[in-house]
Amino acid sequence: MAQQQRETWTTRVGFILAAVGSAVGLGNVWQFPFQTGANGGAAFIVVYLLAVFLIGFPAMLAEFVIGRRAERNPIDAFARLGHRNWKVVGALGTLSAFWILSFYSVVGGWVIRYVIGSVRGTYFGGSEAYFGAISAGPEAVAFHAVFMALTVGVVAFGVTDGIERSTKLMVPSIVVLLGGLAVWAGTLEGGAAGYAYYLSPDLDALLSNLGSILPAAVGQAFFTLSLGMGAMITYASYLGRDDSLPADGATIVILNTLVGLLAGLVVFPILFSLGVEPGSGGLGAAFITLAGAFAQLPAGRLLGVAFFVVLLLAALSSAISLLEVVTSYLVDNTDRSRRSLAVALGLAIFLLGVPSAFGLSILGWYNAIAYNLLLPLSVLCLLLFVGWVDAGDGVDELRRGTGLSESGAAAWLWFVRTVVPLGVLVTLLLGLQSLAVRADLLAEAIV
Ligand code: PHE
Secondary structure, three states: OOOOOOOOOOOHHHHHHHHHHHHOOHHHHHHHHHHHHHOOOHHHHHHHHHHHHHHHHHHHHHHHHHHHHHOOOHHHHHHHOOOHHHHHHHHHHHHHHHHHHHHHHHHHHHHHHHHHHHHHOHHHHOHHHHHHHHHOOHHHHHHHHHHHHHHHHHHHOOHHHHHHHHHHHHHHHHHHHHHHHHHHHOOOOOOHHHHHHHHOOOHHHHHHOHHHHHHHHHHHHHHHOOOOOOHHHHHHHOOOOOOOHHHHHHHHHHHHHHHHHHHHHHHHHHHHHOOOOOOOOOOOHHHHHHHHHHHHOOOHHHHHHHHHHHHHHHHHHHHHHHHHHHHHHHHHHOOOOHHHHHHHHHHHHHHHHHHHHHOHHHHHHHHHHHHHHHHHHHHHHHHHHHHHHOHHHHHHHHHOOOOOOHHHHHHHHHHHHOHHHHHHHHHHHHHHHHHHHHHHHHHHHHO
16 A cells, blocks of 8 residues: 555645546537537537536535545545445446546547648548548557557646646636637627527427437536546545535536537537538537538638647546546555556556547447446446435535535435436436447347
8 A cells, every 4th residue: 555645736726627627528629519419409408507507516516525535546435434345336437437538538539630630731621531531540549549648648747746737727728719719700600590509499399309318418417527437536535625615516517517618609600600500420520510610711720720729638638537537546556656557557548449449330339338327327326325325424524614504515415315316317227228229229230
């Protein structure tokens, strides 16, 4: 067991920005606008916002409570809180982080390619062919390796010198660049139709499609808030201070939501100004349609660079939190240096991701397993732990450093015991069903 002093964030802002960096990622800038498009526009956003605030926010506080109280990685945290058997839940989260980073990094590799492609204008000749050429095959593997190396590079430097320092630069850069792009997108002719689509919900459509919108919205809420992968437990374990968890959590959730909405204000006017329906196509559609849009717009290279740099910073600041989850377990449990552990883990995760760099359908499977199974299952177990097993202590921890009344904390606990796990359970069941449908389709395709 390593006995050196455990690192802590140097400032409160440092923690908040690191957590925002984890939350703001491909999920916000890439997936969110396109999930919105695929699920009927503004109606999806209504459900998504409810899911973020009613399910995601209380669940995030549950992770914070575990992390700050235990001051350990997600696996040992449960043992430290006196419930050794629950270590398996921490292990599930840690495994999910390992799994998700493996293909997240492949997409991160694409983004690096698009930054370079924007500088050179390579995809301007045909965005679909470009995507086909870079998204799968040996080159995709090579850039997956580059992205993973960058991630390892940050994590190897540690919590304050690596993660805190880099996210303090990355997160504000994301906001400034994205804000600039949104203002520019507002000047596009025909773009206003994008706002209407995005901002005025069709409630009839919402009600008739709730069965598919709900799991998509809840899954997206977990993914974007970095829940269920031990990331928020790990980051909170480095707090070492008594600031208000609800206040910090609310700041993180609100900032993350604003960045997602801001990304929509960039993406939708661009698509509508060119007459493209958002949300059609699969995982690659976002890259193809947006890159295609940049190719047609004046100053497209510059815009493309700005957009894909945002995407890269967002992806990187999330990937480091995933690697940190796994690294923290080994740092806490071995005597090896953080640097060598980060390198070894980066290599292992890279290898796990290689198959998904050889075909979009494989990547789709990796993603579906994470979204539909690992995340909801892991969040559900965490909620049961905080809500039922560790209940009283969690409430005390939540109140530490706040003016939160007993009844306020009790309301949170009630939520974490009832409404939130029920919502997650429904999501999990619907998600399993969609995995089964996927498997059937695959079986049919094979037969
Ligand atoms: N929240 C990140 C995103 O939206 C993804 C992520 C999930 C990062 C879990 C860390 C942990 O892209």
